[in-house]
Amino acid sequence: MTKSLRGTKNRIFQRAGVTALAATLLAGVAVPTASAAGRDRPELRQAVREFVDAGFAGMQLRVRDERGEWTGSAGVRELGGTAKPPTDGHFRVGSTTKNFTATLTMQQVADGKIGLDTPIAGFLPQFGFDKRITVRMLLQHTSGLFNHTGEYFPDGTVVPGIPWSGPEWVAKRFHTYQPEELVRLSLSKPPRFEPGAGWSYSNTNSVVLRLLVEKLSGRPFADELDRRILRPLKLRDTLSPGSWSGMPKPYAHAYYPYQDAGQWKTIDVTHQNPSWASAAGDMISTTKDLQTYFSALQSGKLLPAWLLTEMRKTHPLSESLYGFYGLGQFTQDLGPGCPGTILNHNGSNNGYAALMYSTPDGGKTLTASITAGDVVDAAQKFPAELNKLLKTVFCGK
Structure with a gap:
């Protein structure tokens, strides 16, 4: 990972304090595979191809809109191979996990077990939290809690946390x-x-929410996630792995280039223990499951209308590449010529990145996985490629 990417605290991929995807520029770019009930979408095929041309090892994309559902992939499943990424492949979703954690927390609010503006100190007394910190502050990132993966300040000052x-x-x-x-x-x-x-x-906000959910529900976080979200929506390919370092098949491999004693090295990081991210970024899913989940959330199947309204109230200081942050998700305006707003929570986890977008009614969705390889500068091209992709899908451009 380049110094410039480290210094921006991974702003290109979800600002989670986790490593941005480094990438690979392959000698022979594979032609995207696609399926859409016999309907071709050349503009989407081109969008996937451009991510690989920009240097990413592979990409799988799923779009559902008024023309139906389309899936496609480009690049390679594994460096040195020729097979394309599977369009039903598993991947690490990184900070997209935060949206699941937020939804699970707000379901506890919907049940009356706690309020959005209730202080958390009394529920988790063993930690001695500031009594002013509320559930809303954790969801919105206004608690002020030190980020356990390190704090990065505008003047270049870094206060380190755990290695990431x-x-x-x-x-x-x-x-x-x-x-x-x-x-x-x-x-x-x-x-x-x-x-x-x-x-x-x-x-850290999401890790505290994990412990709060466990306290309120009386169940391990993964069990409550399964009971409240995964099983009702039949998300059979989504899991909160805890400390398990494996990856369910099928999957595309992900790689991590790094400098060690002045030498660049690249390793396969498909298998890694994600417990350092916990409920802030440890989950595994597929584009299909993310599509089903985010559409269900936005269309009101998981939360009552008043809590969806609260989730979409954004903070004025939270602007980023993905819009403004609310309670566990971003709201984004794509500008002139693009009707309305879109909602999202993207993420990355060393070697993998996830995209998860929806219109407010849940009717139009975009979900994707991007895998990294052994070139370190492709992530710099990510914002421009993402902007083109979003305008293609949500603006018809």
């Missing part, structure tokens, strides 16, 4: 972290600001 990049992360990529350990690390550092006094994206 470079040879330090590579050496510990199978290490197991407990959620309580991550929270205590955060609390051992000065807060970024007083509760409610600012906005800063902190992975």
